[in-house]
Amino acid sequence: MPETNTALAQIFRDMSAMYQYMGGAERFRTLAYLKAARVIGALQADVTTYIKNNTLEDIDGIGAHIADKIKEFVKTGKIKKYEELKTEVPHELLETMQISGFGPQSLKAIHEKLGVNSKEELVKALQDGSISNIKGFGKKKVENMLRGLKLHKTVEDRMLLWQALELGDTITRELEKLKEIKQIEVAGSVRRRKETIGDIDVLVACQPEHRKKIARSFVSLPGVKEVLANGETKASITLGEKRRQVDLRLIDENEWGPALLYFTGSKEHNVHLRTIAKERGLKINEYGVFRLKDEKRLAGKTEEEIYKLLGFAWVPPEMREEHGELELAEKNKIPKLVELTDMKGDLHMHSNWSDGMLDIEELADFVLKNYKYQYIALTDHSKSERIAHGMDEKGFLKQLKAIAAVNKKPGKDFIKAGVEVDILNDGKLDLNDELLAQLDWVCASVHSGFKEDATGRLIKACENPYVCCIGHPSGRLIGKREAYPVDWPKVFKAAKQTGTAMEINAQPERMDLNDELAFAAREAGVMLTISTDSHNSDNYQFMKAGVYIARRAWCTADDILNTRSWKEIETFINRKRKKK
Ligand code: DGT
Ligand code: CA
Ligand code: CA
Ligand code: ZN
DSSP, X not given: OOXXXXXXXXXXXXXXXXXXXXXXXXXXXXXXXXXXXXXXXXXXXXXXXXXXXXXXXXXTTOOHHHHHHHHHHHHHSOOXXXXXXXXXXXXXXXXXXXXXXXXXXXXXXXXXXXXXXXXXXXXXXXXXXXXXXXXXXXXXXXXXXXXXXXXXXXXXXXXXHHHHHHHHHHHHHHHTTOTTOSEEEEOHHHHHTOSEESOEEEEEXXXXXXXXXXXXXXXXXXXXXXXXXXXXXXXXEEETTTTEEEEEEEEOGGGHHHHHHHHHOOHHHHHHHHHHXXXXXXXXXXXXXXXXXXXXXXXXXSHHHHHHHTTOOOOOGGGOSSSSHHHHHHXXXXXXXXXXXXXXXXXXXXXXXXXXXXXXXXXXXXXHHHOOOSEEEEEEEBTTOTTTTOBOHHHHHHHHHHHHHHHHSTTOTTEEEEEEEEBOTTSOBSSOHHHHTTOSEEEEEOOSOTTSOOHHHHHHHHHSTTOOEESSTTOOBTTTBOOOOOOHHHHHHHHHHHTOEEEEEOOTTTOBSOHHHHHHHHHTTOOEEEEOOBSSGGGGGGHHHHHHHHHHTTOBGGGBGGGSOHHHHHHHHHHHHHHO
């Protein structure tokens, strides 16, 4: 992304937060600046190009007022209003506004009554109890804030998988330029595709005399903040503002297999492997497999060979969590896990008819150009989602026609008319059945009442004959919002009985269903989908992350509905509609 765009997007996001803090009358500006931040963040070309061509205001979401701010920034490197706001609002406190339980009104009270100006001071006030002196900050509220803070800590201490994958790729691409490196791979929890990552473990094979040079390059990568270790076989750094840790292991080429196995983990999987090795008169460590009686090193250059030496089939990294995978490997019953190339379409995305960035045709063109999908389902929001510009029945009827028009154009007949319809508090849906019956794909999601038990609502939604799928079923946002309470066995039973699919939502913060719930859903015989919930063009790549969750849930292509042709999906839908 062009640098000016990134800087502007950040400023507009800050301004939006400041207006949100000011509250009340500034609601319009809060939304306008948030939208502008998203629009600019998604632009491919530098904003200066638009200024030159005089097309800034042609961009949806950029009005005259915001266009002036952009021009001011490009010309002077500053936005005066932004600098002014920073003196009026405790802006260092505002990063906490995204934490669950830290609303603008609470922050304002805390700032005004206790003079708290930063996150650190706020945490202190929470922990030493002085916050309880403010009117309205009862025991329950304070507990709620402490819970939110704890949740937030999970993403402070650990990265989201998506961030770790990007960081790992950047490091690998940079180091790969060194011709002394024979093999390189990211191991550890990244290779197992866990949803959050503590540190990144990079494995490099090279000749011993080249280790020093490679380690030197590693500790001087761009963005290095600290060098924690720089030895013969291991170097360790922290990177970037958040000081994310990266470990590098330098090994001999002939130790690649055992080292990769060892440093991929999980620790529990490795411990189990070692125990079994011992029972078979063998010893396994990061250097190889050895015969116990004479320490003779046995063959075992690759992971496959090592598993085979111990009497197992190779175990995909995503399964190495000691959940019974070795028992399957012993019987040669490891399932053929679903792969990205199995995916035939994406069933959850938003256009600019609700809160997405692209219009229907732009979105279709983008997907056609970059993905080999046979179909996509457009699933804009329903009317209860006011902030997301959700539509009523009339709106969707109009959109049906717009979709049909794009589908008529040569090569573009692959857009299915869908909806992400809100499941209301009583479990009823936000649109009438008459409308839903006319759509190709109905995804139903909960977007409200996150503290109450949602079992009843989810079951009721499953019982609607037109609901094909439940979207982001647990409602959690990693580090921001806990899942609402749900009796999952009951819900999965209802999904199975009614023939309703459950989504694996691949948005990096959602990952919902997560691996454990997807595992349980599959075991309960529930059909799953993997979708990106895309709001702009760079979201479609999240499909990969969704596939990783499915693999951690031991899913094969058969377990995932959108590995099938649209005809087969129709059969799935019609079976349920006919049951009625
Ligand atoms: P993380 O970083 O917390 O997300 O999780 P991992 O699994 O990447 O853990 P990490 O970075 O501490 O270690 C990387 C791998 O190295 C781990 O998955 C397995 C292996 N490993 C580390 N310590 C031990 C150990 O004490 N015993 C065994 N068997 N393996 C270990
Ligand atoms: Ca790690
Ligand atoms: Ca590590
Ligand atoms: Zn949603």
